[in-house]
Amino acid sequence: MIILNKIILRDYQNTAIKNFINNNYIGLLEMATGTGKTITSLSCSNFFYRTKKSIFCVIVVPFQHLIPQWEEVLNNFGYKKIIKAFGNFKLYKDDLISTIDDYNYGLRNKVVIITTYNTASKKKFIKNIKNVKENLFGIFDECHYSGTKIYRNVLLNNYTGKLGLSATPLRWFDKEGTYIIKNYFEKIIFKFSLDEAIKKDYLTNYEYNPVLVNLTENEEIKYIQLSNAIRNLYLHIKIEENIKLEEELKLLLIKRSDLLAKAKNKIDILINLLKKEKDLSHTIVYCSKNQTKEIVRKISQLGIKTHEFIYTVSKNDREKILNLFVKGKIQILVAIKCLDEGVDIPSTKRAYILASTSNPKEFIQRRGRILRKSNNKIFSTIYDFITLPNPDFMKTEYSKYNKKILCKEMPRFLEFSNLSINKFEARSIMKGTLKKLNLSYLLYENPENIHLKEENNEKS
Structure with a gap:
C-alpha cells in the first residue's frame, strides 16, 4: 500500500502507477467510471516529478465545469501554481507566458495548467506550450476526445510523459481516431473493469x-x-x-x-x-x-x-x-x-x-x-x-x-x-x-x- 500526501491508494491504483512508470511514463488507463482515475493520474504525475525533479503538467478535460473538480484534488498533490486556461486567451495569456518563463529559468519546478480540449487545440495555446523546455507531462481526461478530427492537434510531440484516461478509450466506429489514440499513448497499460470494481466493492x-x-x-x-x-x-x-x-x-x-x-x-x-x-x-x-x-x-x-x-x-x-x-x-x-x-x-x-x-x-x-x-x-x-x-x-x-x-x-x-x-x-x-x-x-x-x-x- 502506498500513502501519498495523506491519500491512501488502493491496490489496483498502485498497480496502474507501477505499469505507467515501467512503460517510461506513457500509456492509457482504461478504468471504470468512479474508480479513481483522477487520483491515479495525479499520483503518476508525482512519481514523474520525484524522478525528473521538475514537472510542467498540462491537464486537458472535456468541459469547463470539470476544471474546479480537478483543482480541488490538485491541492492535495503539492501543486501551488495552478493556471486555469479556457475561454478568452487574453484572460490567461500573461500568467501562462510568465509561468512558462519562470519554469524554463528554474524559478519554478512544479506547475500545472488545467484546460479544455477546445482551448488546448487552439494555435495560440499550442504555440506557448511548445515553448516548455523539459519534463512536459500531459494528462488527457476522457482521452477518447483526443481522437476526433478537431482535437487531434492537442497530442503534441514534446510531452515527455503522457497519460490517457477513460473508461472507454477507443472510439466507437472510428478506426482512424482509435488508431491515433493507440499510436500516441502506445498501449493500454492498465485495465480495471466495472465488473471488477463491483466485485471488489469499489462501486455499488x-x-x-x-x-x-x-x-x-x-x-x-x-x-x-x-x-x-x-x-x-x-x-x-x-x-x-x-x-x-x-x-x-x-x-x-x-x-x-x-x-x-x-x-x-x-x-x-x-x-x-x-x-x-x-x-x-x-x-x-x-x-x-x-x-x-x-x-x-x-x-x-x-x-x-x-x-x-x-x-x-x-x-x-x-x-x-x-x-x-x-x-x-x-x-x-x-x-x-x-x-x-x-x-x-x-x-x-x-x-x-x-x-x-x-x-x-x-x-x-x-x-x-x-x-x-x-x-x-x-x-x-x-x-x-x-x-x-x-x-x-x-x-x-x-x-x-x-x-x-x-x-x-x-x-x-x-x-x-x-x-x-x-x-x-x-x-x-x-x-x-x-x-x-x-x-x-x-x-x-x-x-x-x-x-x-x-x-x-x-x-x-
Whole structure:
C-alpha cells in the first residue's frame, strides 16, 4: 500500500502507477467510471516529478465545469501554481507566458495548467506550450476526445510523459481516431473493469429494470420512411462520393435516432413509475434535447421537487443545484448529457434513462456515474426505457424494420443486464418480445457485434 500526501491508494491504483512508470511514463488507463482515475493520474504525475525533479503538467478535460473538480484534488498533490486556461486567451495569456518563463529559468519546478480540449487545440495555446523546455507531462481526461478530427492537434510531440484516461478509450466506429489514440499513448497499460470494481466493492451493485415502450403507429411509419431514405442514400453514396449526400445522410440518421429517443409514450410511462415510488430523493432522469422542460413540468405537478440540469445552466447555478440535490432538497434532476462525464454526485441512487445513443461510451460512463459509493447507499437502481416496434407492425413484412429498432437498443440492454443483480429477471422481460419478433438469438449475441452487423446490412 502506498500513502501519498495523506491519500491512501488502493491496490489496483498502485498497480496502474507501477505499469505507467515501467512503460517510461506513457500509456492509457482504461478504468471504470468512479474508480479513481483522477487520483491515479495525479499520483503518476508525482512519481514523474520525484524522478525528473521538475514537472510542467498540462491537464486537458472535456468541459469547463470539470476544471474546479480537478483543482480541488490538485491541492492535495503539492501543486501551488495552478493556471486555469479556457475561454478568452487574453484572460490567461500573461500568467501562462510568465509561468512558462519562470519554469524554463528554474524559478519554478512544479506547475500545472488545467484546460479544455477546445482551448488546448487552439494555435495560440499550442504555440506557448511548445515553448516548455523539459519534463512536459500531459494528462488527457476522457482521452477518447483526443481522437476526433478537431482535437487531434492537442497530442503534441514534446510531452515527455503522457497519460490517457477513460473508461472507454477507443472510439466507437472510428478506426482512424482509435488508431491515433493507440499510436500516441502506445498501449493500454492498465485495465480495471466495472465488473471488477463491483466485485471488489469499489462501486455499488445495481438492479436493472428494462422498461418496454412501443412506438405509436405514426412513429413506426415515420421510422420506416426514414430507414428507406437512409438505405437509398447509402446506395447512392456507394456509387458516387458526394459531400451533400453525406450531410443529408447524417441528418436522416439523427432524425431516426431522435424518433426512438423521443418516443411519445415514454413520458407518460415515466410519470406512472414515479407515482409508485415512495422515496424519490437522489434520482436522475436522462432525456432527449428539448424534453427537459416538459418533463420537469409534469414531475413538478406530482409535488416532487425537481430541476433541469442542462448546458445553459450557469456555473454558479449548477453548484447550487448539485448541493441541493445532494442534500435531498431537490429530489430529481432532469438532464440531457452534461452529467455523463466528470460530474461527481455519488449520492445518486436511481436513474431513469429515457434516451441514450447507441454509442457505448455514453451509456457505459453514465452507468458508472450512477454506481459511485456513498453513505447510506446500499445499491443503485436503473430504469432503462427500451423502444419497441408498434404492435400492429409486428408482422413478417416489417421484420427488417423491427430488427433494426431492436438492434439499436439491444447492445445497451445486454451490457446493463449482464452485470446486474437481477440479470435473469431482466432478460426474461425481453425474452417474450424478442420471441414474437423471431429475434430471440439477440439475447446471446455479443453487444459489440449487434450494431456493427446491422449497420453493415443497412449499407449493403
